[in-house]
Amino acid sequence: MISAMLLRALDRRAVWLVCALLLVALAIPFANLVLPEGHPLHLPNYLVPLLGKYMSYAMLALALDLVWGYCGILSLGHGAFFALGGYAMGMYLMRQIGTRGVYGNPILPDFMVFLNYKTLPWFWYGFDNFWFACLMVVLVPGVLAFVFGFLAFRSRVTGVYLSIITQALTYALMLAFFRNDFGFGGNNGLTDYKDILGFNVLSATTRGALFAATCIALAVAVLVCSAIVNSKLGKVMVAIRDAESRTRFLGYRVDNVKLFAFVVSAVIAGVAGALYVPQVGIINPSEFEPGNSIEIVIWTAVGGRGTLVGPIVGGLLLNFGKTVFTSLWPDYWLFALGGLFVLVTLFLPKGIVGTIRDLLARKAPPRRDNTQPEATGAEDAPLVTEPAE
Numbered sequence: 001m002i003s004a005m006l007l008r009a010l011d012r013r014a015v016w017l018v019c020a021l022l023l024v025a026l027a028i029p030f031a032n033l034v035l036p037e038g039h040p041l042h043l044p045n046y047l048v049p050l051l052g053k054y055m056s057y058a059m060l061a062l063a064l065d066l067v068w069g070y071c072g073i074l075s076l077g078h079g080a081f082f083a084l085g086g087y088a089m090g091m092y093l094m095r096q097i098g099t100r101g102v103y104g105n106p107i108l109p110d111f112m113v114f115l116n117y118k119t120l121p122w123f124w125y126g127f128d129n130f131w132f133a134c135l136m137v138v139l140v141p142g143v144l145a146f147v148f149g150f151l152a153f154r155s156r157v158t159g160v161y162l163s164i165i166t167q168a169l170t171y172a173l174m175l176a177f178f179r180n181d182f183g184f185g186g187n188n189g190l191t192d193y194k195d196i197l198g199f200n201v202l203s204a205t206t207r208g209a210l211f212a213a214t215c216i217a218l219a220v221a222v223l224v225c226s227a228i229v230n231s232k233l234g235k236v237m238v239a240i241r242d243a244e245s246r247t248r249f250l251g252y253r254v255d256n257v258k259l260f261a262f263v264v265s266a267v268i269a270g271v272a273g274a275l276y277v278p279q280v281g282i283i284n285p286s287e288f289e290p291g292n293s294i295e296i297v298i299w300t301a302v303g304g305r306g307t308l309v310g311p312i313v314g315g316l317l318l319n320f321g322k323t324v325f326t327s328l329w330p331d332y333w334l335f336a337l338g339g340l341f342v343l344v345t346l347f348l349p350k351g352i353v354g355t356i357r358d359l360l361a362r363k364a365p366p367r368r369d370n371t372q373p374e375a376t377g378a379e380d381a382p383l384v385t386e387p388a389e
Contacts, residue, residue, distance in 0.1 A: 011226045011229075011230055011308070013308075013309060014222050014223065014225075014226035014308055014309075017219075017222055017308070017309055017312070018219040018222055018223060021215045021216075021218055021219040021222070022215065022216070022219055024215055025211070025212040025215035025216055025219075026212070028043060028048060028051060028208070028211055028212075028215075029048070029208030029209070029211060029212055031043040032044075032045065032047075032048050032204060032207075032208055033204060033205065033208050045204050045207065048204070048207045048208055048211050049207050049210070049211070049279040049280065049281075050323070051211060052207070052210055052211040052214045052275070052276075052279040053276060053279055053280055053319070054315070054316050054319050054320060055211070055214040055215055055218055055275075055316075056214055056272045056273070056275050056276035056279070057272075057276075057299070057315045057316075057319050058218060058311070058312040058315035058316050059214070059217065059218045059221055059268065059269075059271070059272035059275075059312075059315075060078065060082050060268075060269050060272045060273075060296055060315065061296055061299040061300050061303065061311035061312065061314060061315035062218070062221055062222065062225060062268065062308065062311045062312055062315075063078060063081075063221070063265045063266070063268035063269040063272065064078050064265065064269075064296050064297065064300050064311065065225075065300050065305050065306070065307075065308065065310070065311040066225050066228070066229070066261055066264065066265045066268070067258075067261050067262055067265045068297070068300060068305055069300065069305030069306035069307065069310075069311070070228075070229050070234065070237045070238055070241060070261070070306055071237045071238075071240055071241055071257070071258055071261045071262075072240060072241030072242070072244070073162065073258060073261070073262060074159075074160075074162070074163045074297070075162075075163070075166045075262075075265075075293070076163045076164070076166050076167040076170075076290065076293045076294060076297065077166030077167055077168075077169045077170035077290075077293050078166075078265070078266075078269050078293050078296055079170050079287060079288060079289070079290070079292040079293035079296065080141075080144075080169055080170035080173050080288055080293070081141035081144070081145065081265075081266040081267075081269035081270050081273070082269045082270065082272055082273040082276070082287065082292075083170075083173070083177075083273055083283065083285075083287035083288050084140050084141045084144065084173075084270055084273065085137045085140070085141055085269065085270030085271060085272065085273030085274040086273035086274060086276055086277040086283040086287060087177075087184060087190070087273075087277075087283055088127075088133055088136040088137045088140055088270070088274060089133055089137060089273070089274035089275075089277045089278065089283075090189070090190035090193075090277050090283040091124060091127040091133065091136075091184075091190065092127045092128070092129075092130060092132075092133035092196075093190070093193040093194075093195075093196060093201070093277070093278060094109045094127075094190050094193070095109075095124070095127050095128040096128075096193070096194055096195045096196065097109070097110075097192065097193070097194050097195075098194075100194055101113075101192070102192075107120055108120060109185075109190070110192070111185045111186070111188065111190075112183075115180055115181075121183045123183065124183070130196075130197055133274075134274075137270050137271060137273075137274040138267050138270060138271065140270065141266040141267055141269060141270030142263050142266055142267045142270070144266065145262050145263045145265070145266030145267075146259065146263050148166075148169060148262075149258065149259045149262040149263065150259060152165060153254075153255040153258045153259055153262075154255055156255075158244065166293075167290045167293065170288050170289075170290055170293055171288070171290050173288050174285050174286075174288030174289060174290075177284075177285040177288060178285045185284070186285075187284065187285060188284060189282055189283050189284025189285065189286075190277075190282070190283050190284070191281060191282040191283075191284075193278060193281060196210075196278050201278050201281075207279065210275065210278055210279050211279070213275060214275045214279070217271055217272075217275060218312070221268050221271070222308060222312075224264070224268075225268075225308055226308060228261075228264070229308070233257065233260075236252055236257055237257055237261060239252075240252075240254055240257060240258065273287075295318075295337070298314075298318065298337060298340070298341045299311060299314040299315040299318050299319075300314060300315075300351075301314070301341065301344060301345070301351060302314040302317070302318060302340065302341070302344050302351055302352060303315065303317070303351050303352055303353055304350055304351025304352055304353035304354035304355070304357075305351060305354075306354070307351070307353045307354055307357070309353050310351045310352065310353035310354060313352060313353055314351065314352065317352075318337070318340075322337075
């Protein structure tokens with residue numbers, strides 16, 4: 001029964017996207033590990049973690065789209081959940097270095113030895129176990145989002161005020177993690193990883209496996225988000241986005257719906273950060289910078305918020321463009337990014353995917369049948385798939 005309900009809730013486009021992601025999860029490691037170096041389709045080793053980083057960013061943009069595109073919550077602090085998940089995974093990876101560190105201490109990470117720590121801080125206990133680190137990847141961003149969302153939504157903080165508060169949250173965390181006495185490496189962060197689950201984190205096989213895991217995690221996130229937004233709960237989320245006061249007057253628990261979406265989104269962002277860290281090889285407080293969270297908003301807006309597919313497209317395209325642009329004209333990337341956001345806002349308000357979807361809908365032949373959909377509450381609302389302008 002549960003599987004049948006899940007299948008009914010899934011969007012057909014989401015299913016196709018999941019199939020494409022699973023295909024990519026197999027194709028990229030195959031092109032890197034199986035095809036010989038002289039083959040025209042062979043991928044060099046450095047490209048695999050780079051593509052894995054793009055996939056992590058796409059997953060982060062999808063997380064923001066769940067709350068912004070479907071619930072109307074413009075969060076400017078989602079980089080905080082991403083960084084917290086990354087730090088949880090980075091702490092596990094640091095515990096795996098053991099005596100191979102610079103100072104050779106099997107218990108304390110190198111930066112703790114350098115800062116004259118005598119014992120391991122209590123909040124590092126358990127991170128020598130992979131299962132505990134995975135639990136913290138989900139739990140820490142989820143609990144923070146729950147506490148923050150409970151206080152903010154219960155106080156009915158909305159609009160630009162909520163956006164400012166989320167930005168203040170990530171800025172406060174950045175300042176805290178920059179402190180050397182906070183226990184997370186200060187401004188240098190956590191780096192110089194050796195192993196993950198007993199495998200060399202720098203080997204081509206491990207990087208291929210990490211890329212495949214990132215694609216699979218993104219596919220699972222797409223399924224989860226699609227099941228949510230295409231359910232009755234998703235209809236209520238869109239109603240809150242377009243007319244929150246009217247939805248509240250109809251008797252819906254608006255605060256609970258927004259809190260649920262916010263927590264799920266934070267968990268997805270945390271998982272994206274955990275997959276990002278072993279592929280990039282470092283996590284430091286710069287991931288908390290408010291500018292990073294603003295970039296996530298731009299990825300989502302350019303791709304098309306409220307579409308699920310759009311944020312993934314925007315995250316992949318803009319980060320690929322950033323890699324190319326910064327290698328050619330590094331001083332002008334921020335100007336190009338800001339100009340692109342202005343152009344998209346003025347001429348493509350629904351983003352790339354949303355605009356293409358509208359064009360295809362206009363070219364589609366009109367329906368010839370005279371059947372009318374049954375008016376059953378939220379199902380007959382025409383606003384459930386379009387973000388409010």
